[in-house]
Structures are given as structure tokens and as C-alpha cells.
Amino acid sequence: MREKEPIYLGNRIHLIDGFDMGIPARTGTYVIDEEALTLVETGPSPSIKYVKKGLTSLGFSLNDVKYIIVTHIHLDHSGGAGVLLKDCPNATVVVHPRGARHLVDPKKLAAGARAVYGDSFEELFEPILPIPEDRLLIKGEGDTLQIGTNCTLEFMDTPGHSRHHFSIFDPLSNGIFVGDTVGVYYKQLAREGIDLFLPSTSPNHFDPDAMHTSIERIRNMNVDKIYYGHFGMTDKVNLALNQASKWIDEYVELGEQAIEEGKGYDELSERMLQRVRSYLKTLHVSDKHDVYVILNLDMKVCALGLIDYFQKLKRQ
CATH class of the missing domain: 3.60.15.10 (Ribonuclease Z/Hydroxyacylglutathione hydrolase-like)
Structure with a gap:
């Protein structure tokens, strides 16, 4: 390296x-x-x-x-x-x-x-x-x-x-x-x-x-x-x-939808990635851009956190 x-x-x-x-x-x-x-x-x-x-x-x-x-x-x-x-x-x-x-x-x-x-x-x-x-x-x-x-x-x-x-x-x-x-x-x-x-x-x-x-x-x-x-x-x-503030709300919205539909974190992370990808396409960012190496991982980890957050809300 x-x-x-x-x-x-x-x-x-x-x-x-x-x-x-x-x-x-x-x-x-x-x-x-x-x-x-x-x-x-x-x-x-x-x-x-x-x-x-x-x-x-x-x-x-x-x-x-x-x-x-x-x-x-x-x-x-x-x-x-x-x-x-x-x-x-x-x-x-x-x-x-x-x-x-x-x-x-x-x-x-x-x-x-x-x-x-x-x-x-x-x-x-x-x-x-x-x-x-x-x-x-x-x-x-x-x-x-x-x-x-x-x-x-x-x-x-x-x-x-x-x-x-x-x-x-x-x-x-x-x-x-x-x-x-x-x-x-x-x-x-x-x-x-x-x-x-x-x-x-x-x-x-x-x-x-x-x-x-x-x-x-x-x-x-x-x-x-x-x-x-x-x-x-x-x-x-x-x-x-x-x-950051805007995307917090978008992530939470996607999380709520996934929970209501009984979806797990894999589906949620894919939806989050697609939402970000759609935004980046409007800025003419290629789907093959190296930023997606990190975004793929980040969306998986972020989806885990969202699922955990909504599960805790249910238990309250």
C-alpha cells in the first residue's frame, strides 16, 4: 500500500x-x-x-x-x-x-x-x-x-x-x-x-x-x-x-418501512444503499465509483443500528 x-x-x-x-x-x-x-x-x-x-x-x-x-x-x-x-x-x-x-x-x-x-x-x-x-x-x-x-x-x-x-x-x-x-x-x-x-x-x-x-x-x-x-x-x-440532518430522517423513514413489512437488516441496507445511489446518480456519479466500496459496508452497519433502535422502541 x-x-x-x-x-x-x-x-x-x-x-x-x-x-x-x-x-x-x-x-x-x-x-x-x-x-x-x-x-x-x-x-x-x-x-x-x-x-x-x-x-x-x-x-x-x-x-x-x-x-x-x-x-x-x-x-x-x-x-x-x-x-x-x-x-x-x-x-x-x-x-x-x-x-x-x-x-x-x-x-x-x-x-x-x-x-x-x-x-x-x-x-x-x-x-x-x-x-x-x-x-x-x-x-x-x-x-x-x-x-x-x-x-x-x-x-x-x-x-x-x-x-x-x-x-x-x-x-x-x-x-x-x-x-x-x-x-x-x-x-x-x-x-x-x-x-x-x-x-x-x-x-x-x-x-x-x-x-x-x-x-x-x-x-x-x-x-x-x-x-x-x-x-x-x-x-x-x-x-x-x-x-446529515436530512439523511437521518430518510434513514429512519426507511427503517420504519422495513420494520412494518417485517424485513431484516439485509433488505434495509439495500434500500438505504439504493436511496443514496439514486441521489448520487443525479450528481452523475457512476455506479462503479470506488466510493461504493465504503458505502456498501456503511449501509450494512447503519442498517443494523436502525433495526436495533426500532427493536428497543418496541420493548419500551
């Missing part, structure tokens, strides 16, 4: 491609070049070799890393934290209050991902190393973290994708690191001038009302930039938030 140099995004922030699932521009690690060198997201463990090489190319050593922030504990965002931390002797992992215990003991987290990814789990995520409690720093709603003389990051609780999710406001860029809470940015299309932002409704905490609320909170902040877990930065903030 041909590795890419870290991408400079301005405002002393770089992005290292983690090649999650062997796919470029799928997940990445943000590097905030401050007095306390700070990383946002690690990706899964197989991505850590790319993170390390990226840091070296930027002129940093692993000893320089002071904070490793994970927006939430899904393995494609935090799974590599234990592996990376092992080689970063001066680093602390920053996590949401609801996520801390799962980083200390990741067995339940791993079991949940194994149920979704099946036989691919080991290749995609192993090894998953526990993180010692004394190397965790818990941050929740309204908390801050000073990483430089003139830079204090601000944390805000942003559920919807998961209940263990925060977003991080960076005042120097007037930008916000959002993990998955306002969706996925498909950079494969952005290279061709097409901006596609879709919500991530993966199991098992998806909540459309909470996701809408988080989107509106971020909209009201008037940020200039959004930094996505998948993948990269956009300065088209209103467009991004509007699209």
Missing part, C-alpha cells in the same frame, strides 16, 4: 491517514501541534503503524505525545489506543466518562464489534490492549484541557451516534472534532467536487432525536471547520449539517 504524507489542514493541525480496512481516506488521526502534542483519534490497532510513521514524518517522536483523545470508544476510533499508548511513555488517553471502563477492560467492546464484523474482526481490529486507569483522563460536558499557553480545548457531550461520545472545540481554528456524531464525510467524492455527508447510525446507541440535538448544538456554535473521524475537514459547515 502506498502511504501518504500527513495532510496539513491549517491552524497547526495535520491529518494522518490510518488506512482503516486497507482503504485510504477512511479513518485518520489528527495531530494538533501544540506545546502538549495532542492526537485526536487513533483508529484501530492495524492503523497504528501509519500513525507512528506519520508522526515521524512530521518530525515528532512518540515521547513527544502528551494527549491521545478519543471522541468515543468504537474500535475504529479508539481500538488502537492501547497499542499506541504502550510506545508513548508521556501520554494520557482522554475519554468520555461513559467510555472509560471499556478502555480499561475492552472485552465487552470487542465482543460487540465481533458480533457486527464476524470473521473479519481479527484482521480489522486485533490486538486490543487494555489501558491502565492511571493513564486515563476523563472529560465530560463543559470540561476543558489546556494544551498550549494560548489554547484550551473544550469538551461537549454529543450523543446520538453513541452515548459515550464527546466533541472537542478548538478555539484557534474555530473548529470542532466531531468523531461520528454529525456523520461521515466521503472524501472519495470530494476530490471530484461532490460533498456527501451521511449520518452514522451504527449499533447499539443510535438515537435520531439525540443526533439531531447534537447537530443543532454544533450549528449554533458557528464554527468554521468540522473535523470528521471519517474522514478529513470541511469548511462547508451548514451544508454538512443540513445533509
Whole structure:
């Protein structure tokens, strides 16, 4: 695989491609070049070799890393934290209050991902190393973290994708690191001038009302930039938030129809994919575009989350 140099995004922030699932521009690690060198997201463990090489190319050593922030504990965002931390002797992992215990003991987290990814789990995520409690720093709603003389990051609780999710406001860029809470940015299309932002409704905490609320909170902040877990930065903030909000409602509508008809997640994921495909056809995107490698997988995982959400509603 041909590795890419870290991408400079301005405002002393770089992005290292983690090649999650062997796919470029799928997940990445943000590097905030401050007095306390700070990383946002690690990706899964197989991505850590790319993170390390990226840091070296930027002129940093692993000893320089002071904070490793994970927006939430899904393995494609935090799974590599234990592996990376092992080689970063001066680093602390920053996590949401609801996520801390799962980083200390990741067995339940791993079991949940194994149920979704099946036989691919080991290749995609192993090894998953526990993180010692004394190397965790818990941050929740309204908390801050000073990483430089003139830079204090601000944390805000942003559920919807998961209940263990925060977003991080960076005042120097007037930008916000959002993990998955306002969706996925498909950079494969952005290279061709097409901006596609879709919500991530993966199991098992998806909540459309909470996701809408988080989107509106971020909209009201008037940020200039959004930094996505998948993948990269956009300065088209209103467009991004509007699209995510619209597609949440479309996904929920499709989910309701599938449940009423007694259909399972396979049928739902196909309907979701066809809805997105129909939209992209209006933008003259070929059915053979490489973005569909990711969209096929994303719709399957999102359909699982929607089915799980409606099943929980029935039990209430």
C-alpha cells in the first residue's frame, strides 16, 4: 500500500491517514501541534503503524505525545489506543466518562464489534490492549484541557451516534472534532467536487432525536471547520449539517418501512444503499465509483443500528 504524507489542514493541525480496512481516506488521526502534542483519534490497532510513521514524518517522536483523545470508544476510533499508548511513555488517553471502563477492560467492546464484523474482526481490529486507569483522563460536558499557553480545548457531550461520545472545540481554528456524531464525510467524492455527508447510525446507541440535538448544538456554535473521524475537514459547515440532518430522517423513514413489512437488516441496507445511489446518480456519479466500496459496508452497519433502535422502541 502506498502511504501518504500527513495532510496539513491549517491552524497547526495535520491529518494522518490510518488506512482503516486497507482503504485510504477512511479513518485518520489528527495531530494538533501544540506545546502538549495532542492526537485526536487513533483508529484501530492495524492503523497504528501509519500513525507512528506519520508522526515521524512530521518530525515528532512518540515521547513527544502528551494527549491521545478519543471522541468515543468504537474500535475504529479508539481500538488502537492501547497499542499506541504502550510506545508513548508521556501520554494520557482522554475519554468520555461513559467510555472509560471499556478502555480499561475492552472485552465487552470487542465482543460487540465481533458480533457486527464476524470473521473479519481479527484482521480489522486485533490486538486490543487494555489501558491502565492511571493513564486515563476523563472529560465530560463543559470540561476543558489546556494544551498550549494560548489554547484550551473544550469538551461537549454529543450523543446520538453513541452515548459515550464527546466533541472537542478548538478555539484557534474555530473548529470542532466531531468523531461520528454529525456523520461521515466521503472524501472519495470530494476530490471530484461532490460533498456527501451521511449520518452514522451504527449499533447499539443510535438515537435520531439525540443526533439531531447534537447537530443543532454544533450549528449554533458557528464554527468554521468540522473535523470528521471519517474522514478529513470541511469548511462547508451548514451544508454538512443540513445533509446529515436530512439523511437521518430518510434513514429512519426507511427503517420504519422495513420494520412494518417485517424485513431484516439485509433488505434495509439495500434500500438505504439504493436511496443514496439514486441521489448520487443525479450528481452523475457512476455506479462503479470506488466510493461504493465504503458505502456498501456503511449501509450494512447503519442498517443494523436502525433495526436495533426500532427493536428497543418496541420493548419500551
